[in-house]
Amino acid sequence: MNIKRFGRPAVVAVAAAIALTSCAANEGATSPAAEPSEETSTLSGTLNAAGASSQGAAQEAWVASFQTANPDVTINYDPSGSGAGRETFIAGGAAFAGSDSYLKDEELAGEFAMCVPGTSAVDLPVYISPIAVIFNVEGVDELNLDADTLAKIFKGDITVWNDPAIAALNADAKLPATNITAVHRSDDSGTTKNFADYLNQVAPSVWTEKPADAFPFQTGEGAQGTSGVVDAVTNGVGTIGYADASRAGDLGVAKIKVGDEFVAYTAEAAAAVVDGSPLVEGRADNDLAIALDRKTTDPTHYPLVLVSYAIVCTEYADAEQGELVKNYVGFMASEEGQTEAAASAGAAPLSSELQAKVAEVVASIK
CATH class of the missing domain: 3.40.190.10 (Periplasmic binding protein-like II)
Incomplete structure (x- = not known):
């Protein structure tokens, strides 16, 4: 090239x-x-x-x-x-x-x-x-999520923060009994399509809808644009959303499971996925x-990327x-x-x- x-x-x-x-x-x-x-x-x-x-x-x-x-x-x-x-x-x-x-x-x-x-x-x-999975949950600074659990949260199958599935991934966290508000893009969004593509490929038994620019489920809260999602997560209670990592700011950012490890996003890990696709x-x-190779098990890669x-x-x-x-x-x-x-x-x-x-x-x- x-x-x-x-x-x-x-x-x-x-x-x-x-x-x-x-x-x-x-x-x-x-x-x-x-x-x-x-x-x-x-x-x-x-x-x-x-x-x-x-x-x-x-x-x-x-x-x-x-x-x-x-x-x-x-x-x-x-x-x-x-x-x-x-x-x-x-x-x-x-x-x-x-x-x-x-x-x-x-x-x-x-x-x-x-x-x-x-x-x-x-x-x-x-x-x-x-793509950062951003969250705002009182008393929770760190959060681990695998693809199945993340998919169930945004699909509306998991509705409270102390759900056993989340607790099993976060043994040291003090998870509250707060209801989850999952914030998605209300407009047609390539970020949504990438987020959905990741979940559809890595958790296909949960996220059964074909990836598209429109969010597929009538769940959670919709917000316009990247700034709208960030604002809704920032100003809400028990909120979680997805957004371009450049806009994560001071919000909590979840680690996602890649192979046997929970991985935080980095620019280098995102670039590695692209180069290998x-x-x-x-x-x-x-x-x-x-x-994009969403199914990688290499923990030096971050597959939730756009x-x-x-x-x-x-x-x-x-x-x-x-x-x-x-x-x-x-x-x-x-x-x-x-x-x-x-x-x-x-x-x-x-x-x-x-x-x-x-x-x-x-x-x-x-």
Whole structure:
């Protein structure tokens, strides 16, 4: 996989959910793609993008750096959620989508309004992050959960914190008789799909529903976006939820069982799972959707992970938009862009091999 670096264009804004454009002013850039050279940047225009809220902190850093190096470019990113982002991109309201789940087969079979008719879109991994199981339970600082127990909590089969199944995994914890409030995403979310995919693969006898962007059960409490889940867990009593690890803050974070050990998330453990996973079969050679190995028993891996993609046209009907996407997404996936995402959001950088694969595809965007 050979990686190349490119400048950075902009993303789609649908609402004005985050006015990232103002963040750009005084932040330095260090990569060849980003740093101002003796020649003034010739890139100009506005890129609007929408999608995964998990990418929010990373997008703020990427936008700031890119716009500093390219002052005539405006980038807007609306963290409306993966499902909404894909819909916006498909309809032509965004130059690319951020999505924590790759395009569905039925989406790939359709038309993309921003793309040249007869061409398609591809999934490019740009952001890797653990999904944290966050909790707020009085008197409980540490929590161990296996996949079966976690699935039963979110399915509504386990309803109190001192349930024998939880107690058996946490012999030293003083678990209260408090009711469990399991908080899930109310919007279509790639984080939900990744969470459900993990449970469906590792605890299939409990989590029998096929993974999807929509939460499948009429249980618990729904909240809009990553911030909504974090707020609900923070402000509730006896709460548990799932969210991009960059947003866990001071909340308790459960360890999950991998093999015979309970494992806390780390960026390195998340990256290890991705590096050990194959690409999804049956896709175009330039589509880099990853089939994550959720069933690993290697305790150096953290299988509850999401890969967030930039979904882009292979050929844009508007060549100027294509050039901006090529530069900006190329920057996001570059060594510098990945370093910035790690610093700002705790993301796991793409491996050099995966960076190279993404750069090769980015270079072919028209």
